[in-house]
Amino acid sequence: MQAAPVVGKPYQERYIVNFTDLGLKKPILSILVKQGYETPTPIQEQAIPPVLAGRDVVGLAQTGTGKTAAFSLPILHRLSDTQHKAGYRAPRVLVLAPTRELTIQIETAMRTYGGDLGLRSTAVVGGVPIKRQIVAIRAGVDILVATPGRLEDLISQRVVVLDKIETVVLDEADQMLDIGFMPAIRRILKLTPRSRQTLLFSATMPNEIKSLSADHLKNPVEVAVTPVASTVDKIDQTVMHMNTDDKPSAVAKLVRTHPGKRVIVFTRTKRGADKVARKLNAENLGAEAIHGNKSQSQRQRTLAAFRDGSNPVLIATDIAARGIDVPGVELVVNYDLPNVPESYVHRIGRTARAGASGLAVSFCAGDEAKQLRDIEKLIKRAIPALSADGTPMPERSYAEPKSRGPKRPQPQGNKGRRRFSGNRQRASA
Ligand code: AMP
Numbered sequence: 001m002q003a004a005p006v007v008g009k010p011y012q013e014r015y016i017v018n019f020t021d022l023g024l025k026k027p028i029l030s031i032l033v034k035q036g037y038e039t040p041t042p043i044q045e046q047a048i049p050p051v052l053a054g055r056d057v058v059g060l061a062q063t064g065t066g067k068t069a070a071f072s073l074p075i076l077h078r079l080s081d082t083q084h085k086a087g088y089r090a091p092r093v094l095v096l097a098p099t100r101e102l103t104i105q106i107e108t109a110m111r112t113y114g115g116d117l118g119l120r121s122t123a124v125v126g127g128v129p130i131k132r133q134i135v136a137i138r139a140g141v142d143i144l145v146a147t148p149g150r151l152e153d154l155i156s157q158r159v160v161v162l163d164k165i166e167t168v169v170l171d172e173a174d175q176m177l178d179i180g181f182m183p184a185i186r187r188i189l190k191l192t193p194r195s196r197q198t199l200l201f202s203a204t205m206p207n208e209i210k211s212l213s214a215d216h217l218k219n220p221v222e223v224a225v226t227p228v229a230s231t232v233d234k235i236d237q238t239v240m241h242m243n244t245d246d247k248p249s250a251v252a253k254l255v256r257t258h259p260g261k262r263v264i265v266f267t268r269t270k271r272g273a274d275k276v277a278r279k280l281n282a283e284n285l286g287a288e289a290i291h292g293n294k295s296q297s298q299r300q301r302t303l304a305a306f307r308d309g310s311n312p313v314l315i316a317t318d319i320a321a322r323g324i325d326v327p328g329v330e331l332v333v334n335y336d337l338p339n340v341p342e343s344y345v346h347r348i349g350r351t352a353r354a355g356a357s358g359l360a361v362s363f364c365a366g367d368e369a370k371q372l373r374d375i376e377k378l379i380k381r382a383i384p385a386l387s388a389d390g391t392p393m394p395e396r397s398y399a400e401p402k403s404r405g406p407k408r409p410q411p412q413g414n415k416g417r418r419r420f421s422g423n424r425q426r427a428s429a
Helices: 026-035 042-052 067-079 100-114 130-139 148-156 173-179 182-190 207-216 227-234 244-256 270-282 296-308 341-351 366-379 414-420
Strands: 057-060 093-096 121-124 143-146 167-170 197-202 221-226 235-241 262-266 287-290 313-316 329-334 358-364 385-387
Touching: 026 067, 026 100, 042 057, 042 067, 042 197, 042 221, 057 067, 067 093, 067 100, 067 167, 067 197, 093 100, 093 148, 093 182, 100 121, 100 143, 100 296, 121 130, 121 148, 130 148, 143 148, 148 182, 173 182, 173 197, 173 207, 182 207, 197 207, 235 341, 244 262, 244 270, 244 329, 244 358, 262 270, 262 341, 270 287, 270 313, 287 296, 296 313, 329 341, 341 358, 341 366, 358 366
Parallel strands: 057 197, 057 221, 093 143, 093 167, 121 143, 167 197, 235 358, 235 385, 262 313, 262 329, 287 313, 329 358
Antiparallel strands: none
């Protein structure tokens, strides 16, 4: 993973080699030792010093780069600098995230990293009873980790007051944009003090995110890591060409070749996810689906069973799976190819967490050829192909159009290049 600032002034101090050099407190350092973190990841190395110094930061980084710790560690350090009174206290840190799962995951991570600093945090998400959240907030919290919808609900009920907020984190900002949270985010930011510190993390930098940053951040330090290419490099990828009707038996066959191992199968639709889960369970393969139609408690149970290995196969749609961090995923299957090529990278990144390597197999039906070409343009390579019976197919160049007989050579990539310079610029592009 190479650090490569893409916009604005890069953070200059690039000689830091371990967490001690970053100036973090002893109690935080000892938690990191317990976690087995030996050296900071590139995003941590770049982001921790400016966050500790109170600067605003824009981070171009996706899940899997260690960005949660990159913002959590310096925030916890700064929070614990001031004495906190017993009993009620208004939140001083607000983290906004796009999905319930990611919100809960961030709050859990912050609690772990916070060790016994005596700070209180709570997750505020929809889909679960609001009462317990109200009780927790009224008892006093230092850190609120929230999805925008439920947070606005609690603000309108006057349970949450944001006038003591010192730091706001906008995590997975591009995903929040895609879900339609941008107006809510702007409303929420207006309720926080102008003097606050703001940290914005996003895997891509569409224009709307750039203008959010221009409107709400003060002279931010801009940091970036380019996990896409390196993540993709470590993953053994293949594409299997087949008819749509052959996908159910092909997925069952693949899962059977990884007995008891963690496998994530991605489908484009919720119905598709349920269908695959039924097929795999008919063969006792321990599968459960996770998507937006499942209740929050069902989703949490499913994830817990996946984490502890009692249900080793997770069938997921993109939104439900975004940001979920489960180590030890051996295989990712793209049952359907995603319409948005960036999703491919997010999906297969599940199998190459924190330095591990992994395996990704994508099914491609005849009507998915365009999606495959878009993915190959994005990752700038052809994915080795197998036919449905497992025999290797001839190698192609990623920009090569589907052969329609002999033809003049096509220009290689003007179109593709235009994609990258569009408003959804990737970290690696
Ligand atoms: P994140 O990008 O925040 O979702 O983090 C991805 C994974 O990397 C999580 O499982 C973290 O526990 C792990 N991680 C974060 N920082 C480090 C580090 N410095 N060394 C090793 N693992 C880390």
